[in-house]
Amino acid sequence: MKTTHKIFYQDARELKQIPSESVDLVVTSPPYPMIGMWDQVFGSQNSAIQRALKTGDAKQAYELMHELLRPVWDEVFRVLKDNRFACINIGDATRKTGDDFCLYPNHANILNYLLNIGFSALPDILWRK
Numbered sequence: 001m002k003t004t005h006k007i008f009y010q011d012a013r014e015l016k017q018i019p020s021e022s023v024d025l026v027v028t029s030p031p032y033p034m035i036g037m038w039d040q041v042f043g044s045q046n047s048a049i050q051r052a053l054k055t056g057d058a059k060q061a062y063e064l065m066h067e068l069l070r071p072v073w074d075e076v077f078r079v080l081k082d083n084r085f086a087c088i089n090i091g092d093a094t095r096k097t098g099d100d101f102c103l104y105p106n107h108a109n110i111l112n113y114l115l116n117i118g119f120s121a122l123p124d125i126l127w128r129k
């Protein structure tokens with residue numbers, strides 16, 4: 001089978017040149033909120049995230065990181081054809097900030113948003129690494 005590919009090197013929050021309901025499958029792995037290696041990527045896109053991390057307001061940082069991803073999910077929903085699939089690779093985070101050690105359930109946060117904007121859920125695939 002012959003396929004053609006177009007590469008758009010750009011911000012996934014605004015995929016203007018991709019028409020609505022034109023895509024069959026989205027596979028994506030966003031930066032993971034509250035996993036340290038992605039702090040800089042989130043912080044560079046919203047200075048309030050940098051400040052929240054600096055002042056130890058982890059819950060605010062977590063919320064702002066997900067706020068930053070939500071326009072991406074809106075775009076994914078817009079460009080997908082009806083009844084097609086989005087496969088999202090995401091990890092939950094555990095992190096200690098000050099005395100507070102807790103889980104940041106990224107998969108639940110994203111799934112909840114996806115359900116609210118009109119997606120239906122299918123079973124997860126869980127990787128134990």
Ligand SMILES: C[S@@+](CC[C@H](N)C(=O)[O-])C[C@H]1O[C@@H](n2cnc3c(N)ncnc32)[C@H](O)[C@@H]1O
Binds near residue numbers: 013029030032
């Ligand atoms: C978990 S990594 C996934 C890497 C990917 N699977 C690969 O093999 O290159 C998340 C990626 O999302 C990119 N990223 C972060 N914010 C983005 C945005 N607003 N639009 C597009 N890509 C973004 C990061 O630079 C990083 O490369």
